[in-house]
Amino acid sequence: MSIRDWPIKRKLTAILLLISGLVLVLTSVAFVTYEVVTFRQTIQTHLATRSRILAANSTAALAFANEADATEILAALRYDPHTVAGALYDRNGRVLATYPARAAADLIPGAPEPDGYRFEGGRLVAFTPVAQGANQRLGTLYIASDTKAVSDAIRLSGIIAIVVLAIALLAAYALAAALQGRISAPILALAETATAASTRQDYSLRAPKFGEDELGTLTDAFNQMLGRIEDQKQELQQHATRLEQRVADRTKELEHRNEALRRNAAELLAANNELDAFAYSVSHDLRAPLRSIDGFSQVLLEDYATQLGDGGRDSLQRVRAASQRMATLIDDLLKLARVTRAEMRTEPVDLSAMARDIVVDIQRAAPDRPVEFAITPGLEAQGDSRLLRVVLDNLLRNGWKYSSKRPQARVEFNALEENGERVFVVKDNGAGFDMRYADKLFGVFQRLHSAAEFEGTGVGLATVRRIIDRHGGRIWAEGVVDQGATFYFTL
Amino acid sequence: MNAGKILLVEDNPDDVALTMRALKSHNITNDVIVAQDGVEAIDYLFGTKGRPAPTDLPAVVLLDLKLPKINGMEVLQRIRADERTRLLPVVILTSSDEERDIIDGYSLGANSYVRKPVDFVEFTKAAQQLGLYWLLMNRTPPPPRGP
Structure with missing residues (x-):
């Protein structure tokens, strides 16, 4: 997971730990550095003091080039466990006495070096002038001290620094874990409310407010937005309900009309069928009597022409003409009916x-x-x-x-x-x-x-x-x- | 003259009388058998318990459509459905010239469709022509072989 996707809680904790860790580390480094510097100055001062005391004590031995005395004086160095070597040089730079009395050659420089103190090859070395009065130089005192005390001091302060660092980090973590909630809790609550509102479409939810800070303002704004959405949703719902009602009303109205139309169509169909049956019946039945009228009139004209006389024959001709005309009328009416019925x-x-x-x-x-x-x-x-x-x-x-x-x-x-x-x-x-x-x-x-x-x-x-x-x-x-x-x- | 008979299926006694007169006045002397409704026509053609079917079929059937009990179309259907009568010439002779009737009649296998004219002079002409044509000019199919 990339840092970007970390939960806010973890991010806050990490930031707090990073800041406090950095501060602590810088502080520890400063502390250790200070310790080391201070300690080195202290040992240097101690060495200088001892050197000056020894130098003062050595004036007589050097003035008389008394080797035994000089060795005796240098032997006092054994009381300081850190002193590894010492030497007295005469005015001409020759070694008069050494500590330890028979010191290895590599421990003692062959000739005195310039006066002063310096760290050299893991040792602190001091060349101190031995003088009688203000100006009469008698020789040089050399003392080499190991730096174990320094490294001990460094180790100790390092350990202290690490322990303090660890404790401080732990405390910082605990505090961060406890305090990040102040910031993350409102955000988390906001996120939770937003998720719930969007997944359940429930806009009546409200995010809890934790304070009057910017997060509080954000929460207020968010809640206001939810409220507005809720209102609009309700309004929409009301519109939708009204619309549905209208659609339902219209549908019902349409159904009524359709029903009426269906009834009309059925009635029309029935009327049409009736007309059909009527026309069919007319075309079959109405002509038959006309045929009889015309036919039997003709029979009369043929069989009883003489008995009928002119008047009778004329009348029968009129009967025949009328029946034929009637037949034409019926035919024409049927045609009219057919035109109406035809698909x-x-x-x-x-x-x-x-x-x-x-x-x-x-x-x-x-x-x-x-x-x-x-x-x-x-x-x-x-x-x-x-x-x-x-x-x-x-x-x-x-x-x-x-x-x-x-x-x-x-x-x-x-x-x-x-x-x-x-x-x-x-x-x-x-x-x-x-x-x-x-x-x-x-x-x-x-x-x-x-x-x-x-x-x-x-x-x-x-x-x-x-x-x-x-x-x-x-x-x-x-x-x-x-x-x-x-x-x-x-x- | 051919000895063929005419089966006239007609329920209206006036039409029967006028048709008979028309045929007679033109010297069509063949027997005219009259069936007054569809049932009678079918009984004549196919026989009943009391009377067997005639050995000779008529030369032509003049069939009205609007008949009591069984109408003309159904009679035609029965005629065409029977092996013995399926080739029998049938002329529909009726009052109507409804398109529906003409189409149905031909669909069921009528040989001709004639509308009865109201004018008796025309009617007589039609009957005469029908008689002449179907009895004299038309060749009837041979009778089917018995089973």
């Missing part, structure tokens, strides 16, 4: 081609009528081709039918653009109609001409309108009596 299949339809087809049919049925059909090619639309064929068939046949009294009958099929919308136009130059009755044109069984003038049931245009309605389009007509009629439709 729509939307596809692109070439209306021009369809119109040409229908015209061929019309002309084949009545080749002796010279009617000019003008069909603009390439008119296309989207729609159910079968139903659109019924539309065009009705409109073109109407044009053909109502222009029958014109010597130069003409029927047109084209299209124009009106407000960006394509409007298809079927126009004839026939009987036309009075615009006052324009709104009646598309009603079931509504006719603007008598059957004697132009035959018809008044169902065709109603059927056309129904189909246009089912395509979502509009249909309207313009007409002038005896000038012609124009039908417009959109899809």
Whole structure:
């Protein structure tokens, strides 16, 4: 684990120990250095004192070059266990006496060196002048002392320093461990609260405050933030609840509406099915009696023609005409019903081609009528081709039918653009109609001409309108009596 | 003249009378057997306990669709389902020209679909043409071999 990732407790303890350790080590080094320096000065002073006493005592022996005395004096050095060697040199630098009396040659320098004290090869050596009065130099005293006392002193102060260091560090560690809590505890509590709040999403938690220091301020700020988050969360929750309620309300409302729609659809389906059954029944059952009426009228006309007389025959012919007309009406009504019931299949339809087809049919049925059909090619639309064929068939046949009294009958099929919308136009130059009755044109069984003038049931245009309605389009007509009629439709 | 018979399946006595008249007036002298509903037609074709099925099948069946008990479509289905009658010519002769009926009729194997005209003159023409065509011009399939 890198130091960066250490827990705060450990970091604080480590910092405290590092600082106190550094201070203690510096202090110990200073202490030991001071000890050593002081001790060396002390031994030097002691040696100087002893040397000066011995030098003073040696003046007589040197003045008389009395070797025995000199040796005797030097022997006193044995009372100092640290003194390893000593020597007296005469005025000419020759050795007069040594300590120990028969000292090894390497212990005693051959000639006196300059006066003074110095540490030399692990020893402290002192060359002290021996003088009579102020100026009369008699010789030099040499004393060498080992430095064991110094190293002993260094060792001792080192040991003391190490022991003190250890105790102080231990104490520092104990104190650091005890005191780091003051700083780390609020931080740890803060961290714990933050973790708990974020993992449990519980923003009602509050971090405990330990004091009024910066950590206390931090804790306060953190708690305030939690409080604000809690408030906002509550507000959000309230919004969400209100929203859910609204969604639920809307859903319920929609369900009600859907239910109503389903009911309507079911009702419509039922009505449609009923209409279907009704139409089916009509197509089978309503024509049968008409057949009987027409058939037996014909039987009467064939078998009892003479008995009936002109009046009777005329009446029966009228009965027959009426029943046949009734049959046509029924057929047209069934067509209208079929248009309503038929399933729509939307596809692109070439209306021009369809119109040409229908015209061929019309002309084949009545080749002796010279009617000019003008069909603009390439008119296309989207729609159910079968139903659109019924539309065009009705409109073109109407044009053909109502222009029958014109010597130069003409029927047109084209299209124009009106407000960006394509409007298809079927126009004839026939009987036309009075615009006052324009709104009646598309009603079931509504006719603007008598059957004697132009035959018809008044169902065709109603059927056309129904189909246009089912395509979502509009249909309207313009007409002038005896000038012609124009039908417009959109899809 | 061919000895083929016509089986007229028709519940309306008026239509029966008019059809018979139309056929007779055009010298179609063949026997016309009338079944007044689907059950009678099936009984005639397939026989009952009391009376066995006829040895000769009719040359053509003129079948109305709206019939009591068993309707025309079902009769047609039964005819086509039976080995002995599956090739029997059946002409649907009815009042309706509902697309549904035409499609169903042909789907079930009708040979023709004719709508009865209301105009009796037209009706007579139609009946005559039917008689002439199915009795005289049309070749009926050979009777299936007995088991």
